[in-house]
Amino acid sequence: MPVNEEFKPTIVAFCCNWCSYAGADLSGTNRLQYPANVKIIRIPCSCRLNPMFVLRAFQRGADGVILCGCHPGDCHYTTGNYYARRRMTLLFSMLDFLGIERERTRVEWVSAAEGAKFAATMNDFSATIHKLGPNRRLEDLRCRKD
Amino acid sequence: MQRVGVFVCWCGSNIAATVDVEKVAEVLAKEPGVVFSTNYQYMCSQAGQEMIQESIAKYNLTGVVICSCSPRMHENTFRKTCEKAGLNPYMVEIANIREQCSWIHKDKETATEKAVILGRAAIAKVHLNAPLTSGTSPVKKRALVIGGGIAGIQTALDIADAGFDVDIVEKEPTIGGKMTQIDKTFPTLDCAACILTPKMVDAAQNEKIHIYSYSEVSSVKGFVGNFKVTIKKKARYVDETKCTGCGLCTEKCPQKKVPNAFNLGLDNRRAIYIPFAQAVPKVATIDADYCTMLKSGKCGVCSKVCTAGAIDYTQKDAFIEQEYGAIVVATGFNPIKLDQYDEFAYSQSPDVVTSLEFERLMNAAGPTGGTLLRPSDGQHPHTIVFVQCVGSRCDDSKGKPYCSKICCMYTAKHAMLCREKYPDTDVYVFYIDVRTPGKNFDEFYRRAVEEYGVHYVKGMVGKVVPENGKLKVQASDLIGNQQLHIDADMVVLAAAIEPDKSARPLATMLTASMDTNDFFTEAHPKLRPVESPTAGIFLSGACQGPKDIPETVAQASAAAAKVIGLLNKDHLVCNPCTAQPDELMCNGCSSCEKVCPYGAITYVDKEFRGPNRTTLLRRVAQVNPAVCQGCGACTVACPSGAMDLKGFSNKQIMAEVDAICR
Ligand SMILES: Cc1cc2nc3c(=O)[nH]c(=O)nc-3n(C[C@H](O)[C@H](O)[C@H](O)COP(=O)(O)OP(=O)(O)OC[C@H]3O[C@@H](n4cnc5c(N)ncnc54)[C@H](O)[C@@H]3O)c2cc1C
Numbered sequence: 176m177p178v179n180e181e182f183k184p185t186i187v188a189f190c191c192n193w194c195s196y197a198g199a200d201l202s203g204t205n206r207l208q209y210p211a212n213v214k215i216i217r218i219p220c221s222c223r224l225n226p227m228f229v230l231r232a233f234q235r236g237a238d239g240v241i242l243c244g245c246h247p248g249d250c251h252y253t254t255g256n257y258y259a260r261r262r263m264t265l266l267f268s269m270l271d272f273l274g275i276e277r278e279r280t281r282v283e284w285v286s287a288a289e290g291a292k293f294a295a296t297m298n299d300f301s302a303t304i305h306k307l308g309p310n311r312r313l314e315d316l317r318c319r320k321d
Numbered sequence: 322m323q324r325v326g327v328f329v330c331w332c333g334s335n336i337a338a339t340v341d342v343e344k345v346a347e348v349l350a351k352e353p354g355v356v357f358s359t360n361y362q363y364m365c366s367q368a369g370q371e372m373i374q375e376s377i378a379k380y381n382l383t384g385v386v387i388c389s390c391s392p393r394m395h396e397n398t399f400r401k402t403c404e405k406a407g408l409n410p411y412m413v414e415i416a417n418i419r420e421q422c423s424w425i426h427k428d429k430e431t432a433t434e435k436a437v438i439l440g441r442a443a444i445a446k447v448h449l450n451a452p453l454t455s456g457t458s459p460v461k462k463r464a465l466v467i468g469g470g471i472a473g474i475q476t477a478l479d480i481a482d483a484g485f486d487v488d489i490v491e492k493e494p495t496i497g498g499k500m501t502q503i504d505k506t507f508p509t510l511d512c513a514a515c516i517l518t519p520k521m522v523d524a525a526q527n528e529k530i531h532i533y534s535y536s537e538v539s540s541v542k543g544f545v546g547n548f549k550v551t552i553k554k555k556a557r558y559v560d561e562t563k564c565t566g567c568g569l570c571t572e573k574c575p576q577k578k579v580p581n582a583f584n585l586g587l588d589n590r591r592a593i594y595i596p597f598a599q600a601v602p603k604v605a606t607i608d609a610d611y612c613t614m615l616k617s618g619k620c621g622v623c624s625k626v627c628t629a630g631a632i633d634y635t636q637k638d639a640f641i642e643q644e645y646g647a648i649v650v651a652t653g654f655n656p657i658k659l660d661q662y663d664e665f666a667y668s669q670s671p672d673v674v675t676s677l678e679f680e681r682l683m684n685a686a687g688p689t690g691g692t693l694l695r696p697s698d699g700q701h702p703h704t705i706v707f708v709q710c711v712g713s714r715c716d717d718s719k720g721k722p723y724c725s726k727i728c729c730m731y732t733a734k735h736a737m738l739c740r741e742k743y744p745d746t747d748v749y750v751f752y753i754d755v756r757t758p759g760k761n762f763d764e765f766y767r768r769a770v771e772e773y774g775v776h777y778v779k780g781m782v783g784k785v786v787p788e789n790g791k792l793k794v795q796a797s798d799l800i801g802n803q804q805l806h807i808d809a810d811m812v813v814l815a816a817a818i819e820p821d822k823s824a825r826p827l828a829t830m831l832t833a834s835m836d837t838n839d840f841f842t843e844a845h846p847k848l849r850p851v852e853s854p855t856a857g858i859f860l861s862g863a864c865q866g867p868k869d870i871p872e873t874v875a876q877a878s879a880a881a882a883k884v885i886g887l888l889n890k891d892h893l894v895c896n897p898c899t900a901q902p903d904e905l906m907c908n909g910c911s912s913c914e915k916v917c918p919y920g921a922i923t924y925v926d927k928e929f930r931g932p933n934r935t936t937l938l939r940r941v942a943q944v945n946p947a948v949c950q951g952c953g954a955c956t957v958a959c960p961s962g963a964m965d966l967k968g969f970s971n972k973q974i975m976a977e978v979d980a981i982c983r
């Protein structure tokens with residue numbers, strides 16, 4: 176589709192400092208490619224992700240939001256990712272209710288050793304968003320760039 | 322608004338090859354608040370750092386953004402650089418344009434565009450940064466070692482040697498661990514007791530070491546440098562200070578039918594006992610499950626024969642509170658239970674034993690006085706079959722997926738010792754692989770085969786059937802490609818080893834992490850092998866993974882070195898990125914307290930000004946910055962949004978989101 180070819184999605188990836196951010200670094204060290212429209216924001220732990228941040232991202236025109244944290248049981252703060260998992264389950268179903276497709280949001284566990292998984296996840300997620308097309312649901316027109 | 326300086330690094334060609342660094346610096350110069358923007362070949366070099374420092378002074382910068390490699394790499398470097406130039410180190414933000422940009426993109430235009438956006442996000446964040454100061458917390462100069470096996474003993478001795486007080490908490494009545502039960506040790510075949518018991522005595526006599534035997538850790542609070550630990554001293558019904566260890570009571574006690582746990586139930590002991598002659602501390606313990614006096618109030622023989630008056634039937638569990646700067650976990654391992662391995666007839670025949678039971682049968686201080694006799698009839702066995710990897714390297718739920726590492730070597734040892742002591746015995750070892758890496762280990766195994774004539778057969782034993790006083794062993798010989806039927810007198814199973822069952826609850830108490838097999842995980846598998854990811858908790862010995870004695874001791878000393886390094890400090894610098902409640906918004910609901918994994922949040926009643934000159938007393942949250950580790954769980958849990966995280970505040974992250982989505 177010609178429309179989709181021009182479409183450059185904005186994807187925000189929140190990564191916990193201890194595992195996933197390190198995993199993202201590792202995929203860099205190993206020169207594993209993923210699309211440039213994925214932009215990473217470092218947070219101390221996946222449990223730092225306030226649902227507000229996700230809403231804000233969608234309001235400002237993000238097309239997809241992904242949260243990466245340590246594998247269950249491996250959180251640097253022991254239990255943070257369990258909180259994150261529950262909160263995101265709730266948030267995502269609410270977003271779904273608001274018309275933001277489930278595929279636009281994702282939680283993925285990536286360890287510091289899983290550079291390849293990080294790149295694969297981002298490739299996959301970005302392809303999914305590409306297929307879905309731009310997010311128009313929560314986007315605040317007043318925040319439009321153009 | 323800050324006066325921001327932007328410094329774009331080329332990282333040689335690592336960044337500059339795919340990102341147009343000049344353009345990035347140029348575009349970012351137009352961002353609000355940016356008063357200076359430049360690029361340089363190696364920002365982290367001496368010259369680069371000096372340039373940053375000069376620019377801070379020249380342009381009176383209040384915030385610095387460095388577009389370079391990952392903050393995991395050089396965040397600290399640049400923080401220090403700026404600190405030296407008089408800027409608060411937390412006014413620095415890093416935009417990761419190497420690992421997360423130049424290295425993963427090939428197209429220069431896209432990469433440059435992305436680098437600009439990442440730079441913008443960092444600028445947006447730095448505008449909201451606030452200077453932070455790291456607090457310090459004092460270090461309690463005392464260490465706790467949990468578990469008194471060879472690992473715990475070695476760690477304690479080394480720490481004490483450096484002049485610090487150490488407490489050993491051991492759950493059994495004596496320290497020493499598994500090594501006390503072993504007969505001879507590979508690869509040198511010196512006797513375990515001869516090398517272990519002097520160390521146990523050293524530990525007992527060392528003024529700096531205090532041993533809490535028959536004790537457990539019941540609660541752990543606090544954090545690195547300041548742990549508050551409650552130790553439960555279980556009632557042993559004997560006054561440790563009075564007991565001389567003469568052992569008279571253990572001979573006179575009329576309750577003779579207690580399975581002797583030290584000999585793994587191969588013989589019996591009395592209800593009052595000293596596990597073995599060289600026990601440390603050498604103090605009797607009453608087994609409350611079997612003592613007639615404790616159960617029915619009738620007996621009291623031990624109290625009558627004790628000339629020291631040490632017996633005290635009314636003794637209760639005692640709880641001791643102590644503060645520590647560091648904690649070492651040395652809880653060791655146990656062989657797995659073999660009840661589920663019916664094919665080897667372990668529960669059906671007493672002549673099928675585990676390797677550890679075999680150690681006791683060979684041990685001069687064991688139930689047979691060191692003569693190898695069959696448990697069933699006390700006869701000398703002529704054919705012995707050893708089975709390796711029982712429960713190790715297993716895919717099913719019965720066993721363990723990992724290699725227990727020590728079994729190849731101790732089985733070779735057992736086989737060799739049998740052949741040496743009793744040259745008339747036939748010894749078979751069934752194996753999947755023989756794994757003997759280690760100094761002088763392979764030589765040792767080859768000696769068993771070549772010099773001692775042990776029959777090593779590659780293959781697994783399928784079934785053991787007890788029949789007419791013999792054990793019929795059916796096995797496959799994979800190399801000879803045939804089925805073997807051996808009439809054995811004894812079968813010895815090399816059971817897999819697993820962490821002690823008490824390790825999991827202990828890990829929860831310590832907030833230390835474990836792998837799926839319940840071995841403690843290290844902070845880094847290669848570079849920080851003796852530290853747990855939780856600050857102030859260290860790992861020693863087989864609790865971290867299967868290990869033989871040389872490896873255990875090496876790790877024990879390494880852990881001690883880390884502890885000494887920590888205890889040598891008077892103060893620890895705390896991470897200043899901690900949670901902070903806004904007291905005006907907080908309504909004391911306790912949501913944050915519930916999610917805090919460290920117990921860093923408490924509540925106080927504070928006076929606030931109410932309407933019409935009244936004062937209101939309100940319950941508000943307070944965060945102990947020395948305890949808070951800055952995960953941010955509470956910031957999201959807070960329903961009124963009163964809690965925020967310094968360094969990663971709501972506004973800062975939101976600003977980054979805005980910059981990226983712009
Ligand atoms: C059959 C057999 C033969 C072996 N032969 C050899 C050999 O020849 N050469 C060799 O190098 N190695 C040999 N080994 C390995 C050796 O036993 C171990 O390397 C060594 O014992 C590990 O020491 P450790 O201190 O880590 O653990 P352990 O010896 O298991 O000590 C752990 C201690 O901690 C205590 N503990 C556990 N949990 C708690 C708790 N929650 N609170 C308080 N205390 C607790 C336990 O009671 C125990 O005293 C053999 C092992 C087996 C099974």
Ligand code: FES
Pocket residue numbers: 191192193194195219220221222244245249250251252253255256
């Ligand atoms: S630190 Fe990675 S999820 Fe908590």
